Amino acid sequence: MFYKEHGVEAGGKKVFVDKLPLNIFHAGFIKRVFPQAKFILALRHPCDSLLSCYMQRFTNNQAMVNFLDLKTGAQFYDNTFTLWEHYVRTVDMDVHSIRYEDVVADFRPAVASLLEFLGLPWNDAVMEYDKTAKERGRINTPSYHQVTEKIYSRASGRWLRYRRHLEPALPLLAAHAERYGYTIDEAEAAE
DSSP, X not given: OHHHHTTOOTTOSOOOOOOOGGGGGGHHHHHHHSTTOEEEEEEOOHHHHHHHHHHSOOOOOTTGGGGGSHHHHHHHHHHHHHHHHHHHHHSOOEEEEEEHHXXXXXXXXXXXXXXXXXXXXXXXXXXXXXXXXXXXXXXXSTTHHHHTSOOOOTTTTGGGGGHHHHGGGHHHHHHHXXXXXXXXXXXXXXX
């Protein structure tokens, strides 16, 4: 039934991609239902992630209300990644992590590595994601206006300009930042 609803033949060679970020909460269940599932952990500096969500005009729902203030947003981030780390320790997860900062710094190798993980060949059309997005017409995502832009790095490290506002959230984000190769040390982060 699931496959039919999503236009995918069970056992077929098509790749089904679920891009809903908050399905991270259900990763353990997803792995049980789909034992061959592969997970892409799309990372960004935790402080930049929090700031971006805080500044985004999400439709309020059970999850997004957490980003109405920075402290609650940091608690939500901490809970989410604490649960994710539990899954990684206790469930045989097939995971590929990809960092936003690596994608904007050098798009092709970061994306080529991801495609290899998925067992998909390189296709030069990947480099024209913005053109593909423009041809799709309506894009239903809060960051729709960014989807059709070329890769830019202006959002990397943006949190540093708001550091004093983020101070109450930093203790909740510090361990996650360190685990994924980031820092909240101002001097190191600015490099």
